[in-house]
Amino acid sequence: MPLHLISKLESFTRLSVLDRQALDAVVTEKQRRLGAREDIICEGDNPSHVNLILDGWACRYKQLEDGRRQIISFFLPGDFCDSHVYVLRAMDHSIGTLTPVTFAEISRDSLSQVTSRQPRIMQALWWDTLVQASIQREWTVNLGQRSATERVGHLLCELFLRLRIVGLADGDGCLLPVTQADLADAMGLSTVHINRTLQELRGAGLIVLKGRHLTIPDLPALQTASLFNPNYLHLDHVGRHLDAGTAGEL
Structure with a gap:
């Protein structure tokens, strides 16, 4: 069962037992495992299916000719x-x-069939697509207008909330299995600048980083310091307010 996907989609709408079974069927058709620093699909490739991350972290990236x-x-x-x-x-x-x-790896036909037969899944996937576009807009603002400290703090707030909604945050902490070079490539900063910015956030008591684990002792304080408004994540939807008794409906 793709529990993380279901947790995320249910922030938008309550999925029925049949919806969950349909998602499970398409997700279990073909699964692959790759190590770190490998490409799932490359620029120029012909995409024939949709990829759903079940475990681990990946990224979308562009690379210039000089690397x-x-x-x-x-x-x-x-x-x-x-x-x-x-x-x-x-x-x-x-x-x-x-x-x-x-x-x-989910084929076009499988995804088309499940969305046509299960309208709530179709609506939830459209919601997810719109949220991804909203996140992309916020990243543009981040790179264009926020300071380095605000950029990094904003990203940490976003990642923490996205992990929390799929059940991968533990209280005020979560895994952060990315390198400073990854953060630099995402934030348009040098690794030296990222290191200095993380030290500033630590020094202000806004974050605690131990190895691959991030703790945010006071999330509202980090949000304020980072000019972070979570509205672009659209987390407050009908699925979060429905009675638990509707969960078993067909």
């Missing part, structure tokens, strides 16, 4: 790497793993 890389987005467990990507003739970006990743 410089810009990370455009992070993919977490439960994230589709573009739910309609198969309509393209060729990829205009690459998707690579940051950690070992397990992902499902």
Whole structure:
């Protein structure tokens, strides 16, 4: 059962037992496992299926001819790497793993069948697509207008909330299995600048980083310092307010 995907979609709408079974069926058709720093799909490839991250972290990135890389987005467990990507003739970006990743390859036909038969899944996937576009807009604002400290703090707030909604945050902490070089490539900063910025956030008592674990002792304080408004994540939807008794409906 793709629990992380279901947790995320249920922030939008309550899925029925049949909805969950339908998602489980398409996700278990074909699964793959890659190590860290491998490409799931490369720029120029012909996309024939949709990839769903089941475990681990990946990213969407563009790479210049001289090797410089810009990370455009992070993919977490439960994230589709573009739910309609198969309509393209060729990829205009690459998707690579940051950690070992397990992902499902879902064919166009399978996804079309499940969305046509289960309208709540179709609506939830459209919601997810719109949220991904909203996140991309916020990243543009981040790179264009926020200071280095605000950028990094904003990203940490976003990742923490996205992990929390799929059940991967533990109280005020979560795993952060990315390197400072990854953060630099995502934030348009040098690794030296990222290191200095993280030290500033630590020194202000806004974050605690121990190895691959992030703790945010006071989330509202970090949000204020980072000019972070979570409205672009659209987490407050009908699925979060329905009675638990509706969960078993067909």
